[in-house]
Amino acid sequence: MRVRHYLRRPPTVSATEALQLVHDGALVVDVRRDFEWNRVHIPDAVHMPLEVLPDRCIELPEDTLLIAFCTGGIRSAGAANLLVENGFDAVNMSGGLIGWRAAGGELSE
Template structure:
C-alpha cells in the first residue's frame, strides 16, 4: 500500500459510535496481522490484513458500511482511505482495540 494512504485523514468514528454502527449492520474489517487476530478479535469481523487488502478488497460487500480496525488506528486509517478510493462506504475506528474495549465492544479469542 502506498504511503499516501496514511497522509490523508480518513473518515473516522469513535469506538462507541462503531459499536452502535455494528449493531445497525456495519461490518468491521480487521486489518491487523494474523498473530494479532488470533490473540483477540471482534466477533463477526472480517480479517483482511493490511498487506492483502489492496488485492482482496473487492471481496468485501458493497452494500454495507465498512469500519476498518487495528490496534491503535494508524493502519486502519490507511485502510479506510484505500477502501474509499475503491468506492466503498468506509470509516476508520480511531484508537482501535483500546477504545473498543473501553466502549464495551465484544471481543473473542
C-alpha cells in the first residue's frame, strides 16, 4: 500500500456503530496478519491481510458496506481509504479489536 492511503482520514465509525451496521448487513474486513487472525477474530468477518488487499479487494462485494478492521485502527484506516479509492462503500472502525470487545462484540478463536 502507498503512503497516501494513510495521509487522509477515512470515514470512521465507532465499534458500537459497527456492531449495529453489521447487524444491518455490513461486512467486516479484517486486515490483520494471519497470526493475529488465528488468535482471535470477529465471527463472519472476511480475512484479507493488508498486504494482499490491493490485489484481492476485487473479491469483496460491491453492494455492501465494508468495515475495515485491525487491532488498533491504524492499518484499517489505510485499508478503508484504499477500498474507497477502488469504488467500495467503506469505513474504518476506530478502536479496533479493543473497541470491538469494549462494545460487547463477539469474538471467535
